[in-house]
Amino acid sequence: MTEKNDFILVKDFLKGDESAFNELVNRYKKKIYWHARRMLGNHMDADEITQEVLIVLYKKLNTFKFDSGLYTWIFRITSTRSINYIKKKKLKKIFSLDKDEFKNLNYKIDIVKNIEDKEKLEELNNVLKKLPPRQREVFIFRRFDQLSFDEIAKITGKSIGSLKASYHLALKKVLKNIDDEK
Secondary structure, three states: OOOHHHHHHHHHHOOOHHHHHHHHHHHHHHHHHHHHHHHHHOOOHHHHHHHHHHHHHHHHHHHHOOOOOHHHHHHHHHHHHHHHHEEEEEEEOOOOOOHHHHHOOOOOOOHHHHOOHHHHHHHHHHHHHHHHOHHHHHHHHHOOOOOHHHHHHHHHOOOOOHHHHHHHHHHHHHHHHHHOOO
């Protein structure tokens, strides 16, 4: 059986096919969760944001304009909800790595798959929590989700130039904070 594309699933759901929405949930739930988890730093908050995003999708899918990818729209919602949650709850936690490991990372390696130690997670939480939410968002999209600046621009609505600047400022701050914690 071939997999239906997002647009067909959205249209089927809007015509009343609940199974189409379930298929979208199955397709995007983990991606939403892991993006929120990286933004917020813990399971409970990420799970809450995931549920919120899925509820928003269910209620607002009829407002999706098909002028971008569904993936882009979903990540925009997830990012906005996560940033608002950070501001509202003053959460400043994100995934962590050992200082030396972070400096020596091969940038093409999936960081999350190499993190096994919870203590290391707390260490990067302390480093990345110092970033402003928008810089944190760009840093996470680029480093953890491995999105291109073009993809990040579509999700955030920001220019590629401002995203590159935010990313490089975030990277500079992260490296400085790692040095400061030694």
